[in-house]
Amino acid sequence: MVKHVALSALLLSGLVVSAKAQTPLPAAIAAPGETVVLTAHAEGAQVYECKAGTDGKLAWVFREPIATLLVDGKTVGRHYAGPTWEHVDGSAVIAKAAGNAPGASADDIAWLKLEVTSSRGSGVLTGVTTVQRINTKGGKLAGACDSAGTFKSAPYSAEYVFLRKA
Structure with missing residues (x-):
């Protein structure tokens, strides 16, 4: 009984700490008044193509993402060009960028807010x-x-x- 109480107290104290540790989202990607349906961890890659710019110089240009969507370590879907997110239950959304904020480091892609278009x-x-x-990350x-x-x-990872x- 004492072990269970101590474990419960420890778990609850962790919840309080993690709740306080969360930082609010930047205004550019916030979605006030909306409710979370699903949060999934993504592991994958951002694919780039070498193309000539308007100045004729070659540069890497973003082409598409390729990622696996995970919840509790289990695959629940995939993310690919469109940008599209597809769940294993057959539901899918395609969206367009509506806002962005810088990643935590120079190596991290931006945080995004995307509006579903279909x-x-x-x-x-x-x-x-x-x-x-x-x-x-990355x-x-x-x-x-x-x-x-x-x-x-x-390679990159993110939360969607x-x-x-x-």
Whole structure:
């Protein structure tokens, strides 16, 4: 009994600490009045293509994301070009960027607020109106590209928060 009480107290104190440790989202990606439907961890890569810019110089240009969506370490979906998020239950959303904030370091891709432009299927993502990409790690590509049409990927991770209007 004493062990259970001590464990409960320890767990509760951890919840209080983690609640206080959360920082508010930057205003540019906040979604006030919306309710969280799902939060998924993503592990994958940001894919870039070497292309000539308007100045004729070669540079890496973002092409698409490729990531696995995980909840409690289990695969629940995937994220790919569109940008599209597809859940294993068949529901999916496609969105467009509506706001951004810098990542924590120069190597981290931006945090994003994306507005859903279309959806399909019926399941957990049905009714989702906003997707936030937060807590990014990696994903930016550095260095020169030497040959147009070549591809390179930069590993990244992020949390995707799926929301709907309350």
